[in-house]
Amino acid sequence: xxxxxxxxxxxxxxxxxxxxxxxxxxxxxxxxxxxxxxxxxxxxxxxxxxxxxxxxxxxxxxxxxxxxxxxxxxxxxxxxxxxxxxxxxxxxxxxxxxxxxxxxxxxxxxxxxxxxxxxxxxxxxxxxxxxxxxxxxxxxxxxxxxxxxxxxxxxxxxxxxxxxxxxxxxxxxxxxxxxxxxxxxxxxxxxxxxxxxxxxxxxxxxxxxxxxxxxxxxxxxxxxxxxxxxxxxxxxxxxxxxxxxxxxxxxxxxxxxxxxxxxxxxxxxxxxxxxxxxxxxxxxxxxxxxxxxxxx
Amino acid sequence: xxxxxxxxxxxxxxxxxxxxxxxxxxxxxxxxxxxxxxxxxxxxxxxxxxxxxxxxxxxxxxxxxxxxxxxxxxxxxxxxxxxxxxxxxxxxxxxxxxxxxxxxxxxxxxxxxxxxxxxxxxxxxxxxxxxxxxxxxxxxxxxxxxxxxxxxxxxxxxxxxxxxxxxxxxxxxxxxxxxxxxxxxxxxxxxxxxxxxxxxxxxxxxxxxxxxxxxxxxxxxxxxxxxxxxxxxxxxxxxxxxxxxxxxxxxxxxxxxxxxxxxxxxxxxxxxxxxxxxxxxxxxxxxxxxxxxxxxxxxxxxxxxxxxxxxxxxxxxxxxxxxxxxxxxxxxxxxxxxxxxxxxxxx
Amino acid sequence: xxxxxxxxxxxxxxxxxxxxxxxxxxxxxxxxxxxxxxxxxxxxxxxxxxxxxxxxxxxxxxxxxxxxxxxxxxxxxxxxxxxxxxxxxxxxxxxxxxxxxxxxxxxxxxxxxxxxxxxxxxxxxxxxxxxxxxxxxxxxxxxxxxxxxxxxxxxxxxxxxxxxxxxxxxxxxxxxxxxxxxxxxxxxxxxxxxxxxxxxxxxxxxxxxxxxxxxxxxxxxxxxxxxxxxxxxxx
Ligand SMILES: Nc1ncnc2c1ncn2[C@@H]1O[C@H](COP(=O)(O)OP(=O)(O)O)[C@@H](O)[C@H]1O
Ligand SMILES: [Mg+2]
Numbered sequence: 001x002x003x004x005x006x007x008x009x010x011x012x013x014x015x016x017x018x019x020x021x022x023x024x025x026x027x028x029x030x031x032x033x034x035x036x037x038x039x040x041x042x043x044x045x046x047x048x049x050x051x052x053x054x055x056x057x058x059x060x061x062x063x064x065x066x067x068x069x070x071x072x073x074x075x076x077x078x079x080x081x082x083x084x085x086x087x088x089x090x091x092x093x094x095x096x097x098x099x100x101x102x103x104x105x106x107x108x109x110x111x112x113x114x115x116x117x118x119x120x121x122x123x124x125x126x127x128x129x130x131x132x133x134x135x136x137x138x139x140x141x142x143x144x145x146x147x148x149x150x151x152x153x154x155x156x157x158x159x160x161x162x163x164x165x166x167x168x169x170x171x172x173x174x175x176x177x178x179x180x181x182x183x184x185x186x187x188x189x190x191x192x193x194x195x196x197x198x199x200x201x202x203x204x205x206x207x208x209x210x211x212x213x214x215x216x217x218x219x220x221x222x223x224x225x226x227x228x229x230x231x232x233x234x235x236x237x238x239x240x241x242x243x244x245x246x247x248x249x250x251x252x253x254x255x256x257x258x259x260x261x262x263x264x265x266x267x268x269x270x271x272x273x274x275x276x277x278x279x280x281x282x283x284x285x286x287x288x289x290x291x292x293x294x295x296x
Numbered sequence: 297x298x299x300x301x302x303x304x305x306x307x308x309x310x311x312x313x314x315x316x317x318x319x320x321x322x323x324x325x326x327x328x329x330x331x332x333x334x335x336x337x338x339x340x341x342x343x344x345x346x347x348x349x350x351x352x353x354x355x356x357x358x359x360x361x362x363x364x365x366x367x368x369x370x371x372x373x374x375x376x377x378x379x380x381x382x383x384x385x386x387x388x389x390x391x392x393x394x395x396x397x398x399x400x401x402x403x404x405x406x407x408x409x410x411x412x413x414x415x416x417x418x419x420x421x422x423x424x425x426x427x428x429x430x431x432x433x434x435x436x437x438x439x440x441x442x443x444x445x446x447x448x449x450x451x452x453x454x455x456x457x458x459x460x461x462x463x464x465x466x467x468x469x470x471x472x473x474x475x476x477x478x479x480x481x482x483x484x485x486x487x488x489x490x491x492x493x494x495x496x497x498x499x500x501x502x503x504x505x506x507x508x509x510x511x512x513x514x515x516x517x518x519x520x521x522x523x524x525x526x527x528x529x530x531x532x533x534x535x536x537x538x539x540x541x542x543x544x545x546x547x548x549x550x551x552x553x554x555x556x557x558x559x560x561x562x563x564x565x566x567x568x569x570x571x572x573x574x575x576x577x578x579x580x581x582x583x584x585x586x587x588x589x590x591x592x593x594x595x596x597x598x599x600x601x602x603x604x605x606x607x608x609x610x611x612x613x614x615x616x617x618x619x620x621x622x623x624x625x626x627x628x629x630x631x632x633x634x635x636x637x638x639x640x641x642x643x
Numbered sequence: 644x645x646x647x648x649x650x651x652x653x654x655x656x657x658x659x660x661x662x663x664x665x666x667x668x669x670x671x672x673x674x675x676x677x678x679x680x681x682x683x684x685x686x687x688x689x690x691x692x693x694x695x696x697x698x699x700x701x702x703x704x705x706x707x708x709x710x711x712x713x714x715x716x717x718x719x720x721x722x723x724x725x726x727x728x729x730x731x732x733x734x735x736x737x738x739x740x741x742x743x744x745x746x747x748x749x750x751x752x753x754x755x756x757x758x759x760x761x762x763x764x765x766x767x768x769x770x771x772x773x774x775x776x777x778x779x780x781x782x783x784x785x786x787x788x789x790x791x792x793x794x795x796x797x798x799x800x801x802x803x804x805x806x807x808x809x810x811x812x813x814x815x816x817x818x819x820x821x822x823x824x825x826x827x828x829x830x831x832x833x834x835x836x837x838x839x840x841x842x843x844x845x846x847x848x849x850x851x852x853x854x855x856x857x858x859x860x861x862x863x864x865x866x867x868x869x870x871x872x873x874x875x876x877x878x
Contacts, residue, residue, distance in 0.1 A: 097609070104603055104606035111599040180692075181745055181792075235427060273435075279432050
């Protein structure tokens with residue numbers, strides 16, 4: 001029994017982080033058809049902001065807020081540097097600019113900070129463990145679960161109940177029609193990038209919280225995770241992204257518990273082969289997204 | 297119209313560039329120049345390979361560098377001297393341990409292996425477009441990278457593989473680069489190339505005239521992987537030791553940058569892009585080195601080259617989305633100019 | 644109110660609309676007729692700001708609005724009912740309507756009041772309020788799209804083939820609706836294939852043929868023209 005609960009906590013905490021990562025990628029892809037390769041760097045930005053603030057006397061929560069804010073700004077910067085100037089051009093052009101922007105941010109960190117890992121301040125509670133019902137688990141895991149649940153609920157509420165949320169959902173199906181109802185394209189685009197940055201920033205706090213340090217390449221793994229989760233979940237469905245995140249966490253944790261070390265190192269090869277197979281079977285991802293769509 | 301004459305003129309100009317490079321490096325008699333020129337020629341093979349697929353099909357492929365790795369490792373395993381294999385690849389399968397081929401044959405086999413792997417895995421992928429195509433090619437890169445990283449028997453795992461015999465010199469690299477230029481140009485003007493470019497511009501229309509889009513893309517992808525494999529093997533026999541890190545996102549970015557800046561749709565674009573980016577990189581590296589020597593910054597100065605390349609790519613895509621040579625081969629441009637000049641004389 | 648002069652529209656190399664000039668006066672209902680592919684929808688999309696003209700000018704109450712964005716045109720008081728309908732299939736009927744009032748989103752009381760007005764105008768929508776737009780029938784979707792466009796309180800309504808593909812009884816109801824809106828003083832530009840029905844409600848009409856205006860006049864004149872068929876088919 002305790003083993004099951006342990007497993008469940010592991011899946012939910014990892015899944016919560018994965019779901020938020022996937023959601024941040026899908027919100028931009030769903031509306032703008034942009035596979036944002038610079039998404040992982042948003043996570044990096046929060047990490048380095050925390051590192052730079054590390055020496056200050058600010059309470060951790062303030063540093064975290066500033067870190068998330070910087071990710072939001074970096075998200076909006078992605079729009080202005082890599083998306084807006086080329087959005088009327090080819091899909092390939094947009095992909096390449098986002099890839100270039102990703103490299104730009106990584107190398108800026110390399111140049112101005114360091115190629116070596118830098119320590120990030122962590123709140124004390126992250127290193128505490130919780131004992132209950134015979135289970136020992138890091139408090140961080142439980143906080144991750146709680147944060148994910150709260151954020152997903154708030155996100156669902158915003159998308160369902162606010163006019164801006166409704167407009168975002170509408171723009172994901174038919175951007176031009178939404179504009180013909182008076183929804184400003186730029187507002188939608190900036191909001192999508194800001195939400196993407198916000199989610200990346202929050203994820204970053206937990207992701208980096210596990211490792212305790214940040215390096216320029218930190219964003220790659222979250223990016224890959226978000227790719228897989230969104231492909232599983234249907235690349236344009238917000239609910240799908242969340243489900244994909246939890247499903248991937250279930251698969252990952254399951255493999256970790258069950259696969260021998262010898263095969264475990266090929267895990268990425270397996271999961272990414274799975275991604276290819278899924279896309280071959282269903283080019284729009286496993287779960288169906290909103291009806292049609294186009295980028296204008 | 298881009299006729300035979302323009303194609304021939306383009307080939308002459310591009311090959312002359314490579315020849316000039318070799319002659320220049322020989323005259324300078326500085327070892328560094330020789331190295332730079334050799335690296336440039338290897339980049340030509342790789343970028344022309346990417347051009348064959350991406351330029352003609354219009355689809356971005358991330359997997360290219362993965363096939364470069366396939367070629368490099370294949371050729372390495374086949375050529376590392378038997379007595380060194382015990383150290384370089386302690387877990388190598390006994391069948392392979394005994395083999396020791398001439399690097400020149402192994403380079404060819406490296407290319408063919410990459411082509412075969414590409415042929416086997418890619419056919420079903422070729423019907424995808426847009427985001428699905430990009431993510432699958434990215435996933436393919438991750439798969440290839442993971443395999444290189446962990447198939448210790450063949451690759452020595454994440455550790456550096458050493459003991460590869462040096463076989464690539466400037467002449468070999470330049471010779472193969474010239475062949476690559478000719479190959480890419482022939483492909484572009486072949487029936488497959490023409491049809492593929494038609495699909496790039498209008499997929500439905502090309503489908504309507506009976507072009508099998510997947511098959512066309514598949515052919516280009518295989519040839520592209522052949523180039524990548526040969527390029528990788530050449531590089532392996534030049535550098536003589538490497539690890540799987542050499543075949544991942546950083547290199548993908550450089551190769552892609554060269555092609556995008558020069559202009560993916562044309563062979564001239566690929567060639568000019570390689571020259572431009574290589575030379576600017578060298579200047580920037582020298583700049584980085586002088587900064588490091590002057591100790592202005594506390595740490596090592598790294599990453600300037602990548603930052604400049606990234607900015608250049610973004611600028612090009614905004615200002616000239618097709619790259620410097622977006623539609624016309626260099627021979628066509630020259631041909632036109634000559635024609636204009638002679639028309640001017642007549643008047 | 645609307646003044647289009649020498650409009651030219653292109654799709655790449657194809658010139659879909661050439662030298663089209665038309666006017667719509669305050670409170671007028673003007674029909675734009677023509678065969679399939681004549682360029683009616685393109686013209687309407689250009690007026691709505693969703694298609695950038697290659698040349699020509701579009702004026703609204705004297706102000707040049709030629710290159711303005713679609714969202715800007717809505718704020719200028721122009722609402723569009725596209726021929727593709729474009730109900731947002733995943734949004735509920737109520738959400739579709741709320742989105743129609745996007746430009747007035749701060750005026751919550753006004754938006755609620757208008758929603759109720761639409762529900763009275765189209766009682767079926769009230770029954771379906773919490774249902775996803777994609778689950779409605781064709782006629783219901785058409786009503787939803789018209790209601791959604793009205794939610795922005797437009798001064799000029801662009802209607803693109805509102806009767807397309809609908810059962811005759813529904814078509815009748817849609818045209819009753821249009822007549823009602825007209826008597827309420829709304830200015831409209833109506834694109835229709837169903838020339839007889841359109842001319843019955845319109846004040847004036849233009850006939851387009853292969854991208855150009857082939858004829859114009861009062862609705863009665865155009866209806867009386869014996870060569871209406873010829874105008875359509877280019878005979
Ligand atoms: N998206 C498009 N791309 C290319 N051509 C188009 C497009 N939309 C319309 N056209 C062309 O423009 C012309 C006018 O079309 P349209 O405005 O839809 O006419 P109508 O509404 O009168 O049927 C047609 O020849 C059509 O083929
Ligand atoms: Mg039409």
